[in-house]
Amino acid sequence: MRFLLTDEQREFARTLDGMLGASGTPAVVRAWAAGEQKPGRELWARVAAADVFALAVPERHRGVGPLPVELALSFVELGRHAVPGPLVETVAAAAFLERLGEEAGAGVWLPRIAAGDAVVSLCAGAPYALDADAADAVLVVQGDTVRRTDTHGPVQPSLDPARRLARPLGGTVVARGPAVTAAAAHAVEVARLATAAQSLGLGRALLAATVSHAERRTQFQVPIGSFQAVKHRLADTLIGLEFAQPLVYAAALALAAGAPSAGREVAAAKVAAGEAGYAAARTALQLHGALGYTEELDLSLWIRKARPLRDAWGTPADCRARVLAG
């Protein structure tokens, strides 16, 4: 047993972190929220060039995966930099299409997903598709049926303006039967893992920003970070994130191995990382005070993501029930 990232995995994450850090993501997020997709699609292409989508696509479809551990690592970095768009939905769609095969057009869509040419939103068990207005296709799973559409209802304002939610409309049925149900169940697990990883990265970024603020911000003539009440809240935030992290990696390993425990492991990771990311957002807001309550501060872009990520692809209640089901 060696439950540590390899040097290659660390280097991959570090490189992705460097690239995203240089990409000016706050401006991209703001544009995406305004419905302006060009900067987002440019960033999407750079994420694809770093092989992130290819990690969800098998080699026979011109990917390099599926590699759940590397995928989780990538999503930690995407979360850390608050990258907008249906990232989770696209890799979940890839997992879904890969399981379903040619019937659903895997040979057409997977190479395009891997290359970053196709933005695909997957909608399964939720009323709204994420970023349907920006997606090249939306796959909608209902029961044992999946249809593909490119039309949708009006975009609904959401808690995180960069998450553009719309009801998918119409479309054509591309597959039906138990294979759809099974493929969708697998896709949900991939989506949960990626969302958990994103929550973890988001939480790490929120904690780092808040620690840095607590060192600089003075009140009563001293840095607020010297007050025990402030320290303890930050310590608890770190503890939440530190203990969520190994759950995320273990879930990725279970998914990679196709282990019977994978569903339970992924659900546990989703609860812990979602709650830790959300707690980090609450801490960030509290310790930044009124500064943190303004939209102008880029931190707001991260704060607003935390709650939807906690609840997307399985609320904490859903995931706890999954853990108890064994």
Added chain:
Amino acid sequence: MDLEVSAADQEFRTEARDWLVRHVPAEPLPSLETAEGFAAHREWEHRLSADRWSVVSWPEEYGGRGASLLQWLLFEEEYYAAGAPGRVGQNGINLLAPTLFEHGTAAQRARILGPMARGEVIWAQAWSEPEAGSDLASLRSTAVRTDGGWLLNGQKTWSSRAAFADRAFGLFRSHPDTARPHQGLSYLMFPLDAPGVTVRPLGRLDGKPAFAELFLDDVFVPDADVLGEPGQGWRVAMSTAGNERGLTLRSPGRFTAAAERLAALWREAPGAADPALAARVADALIGARAYQLFTYANASRLAAGGSIGAESSLNKVFWSELDIALHETALDLLGPYGMLADDADEAPAHGSWAEGYTFSLAGPVYAGTNEIQRDIVAERLLGLPKGRR
């Protein structure tokens, strides 16, 4: 990155499991916090050591199996999953022994470790004093130089298991007039039946005499029982403190086994229909798994040449809060039966959670309070400035 157990480690685990199946007492032993239970647990330590299961991570020459850290973790998981008795020798094995391996002389190790491994000498930790709890460096008990050794005077308190134990280890102020309170301390070991030692049992929150106060009046300690250099006791002791908060005292096996017991209780208990309680059961399972995995990661890091530092403070806060949440959830599931003490006639029918609950309440207090641990996390891991406490 993997979580696969090698064939050799699996073989070790299987051997442990088979031994435990054959040897774990069918009926739980009486509480080790009573005279009768202490004696029964001492006998259990002896049985463990007869087949070299009492100190698996120690070198073979001292009665161990030279097990790796990972093997030790696997052993602990099997141990608690088998419902094996609590370890009455744990203060010596987990706290004193690592310090002896690091700072002791060959003669000390040869003399002390064997009887410790066999349960013949049970150790108590004599650190806290009435005016020195988490602020350990403010301790006042003294060690004064005399012919061939030291004379101890003062008072120690809240010493776990000292009411029944054989020997104790503690810190004493040996060199007064130092610039800082951490300096001038010495780490000494002494028999609890030595002339000048008075042991007064002190009831714990549940009434069991699990604690004691120690009054020391010119107690002689020979030079051979000083651990490390005289005056360097703080440095010597801190290696023990890291062990206490870190891996050894609260191995994940305890919590994974307890969380599984809790899940079993939930499936049968009167309160199972309450969704809020179900959520707390799920959180206990998730927390225990998180702690197990966090420990695997730490063990992997140590095996790769890393060291444990302030991270042990993360551990301590996490497991102590997990332990309380887990036990509170069990009591809530039991409803009216949750009030029963473990020695109530009908308690065993409900799984006997009371002593575990009471003990869990001490977690955030001992081994350095959680407030101190959060300060350490904030200052050493997050880099926040020191400030007024």
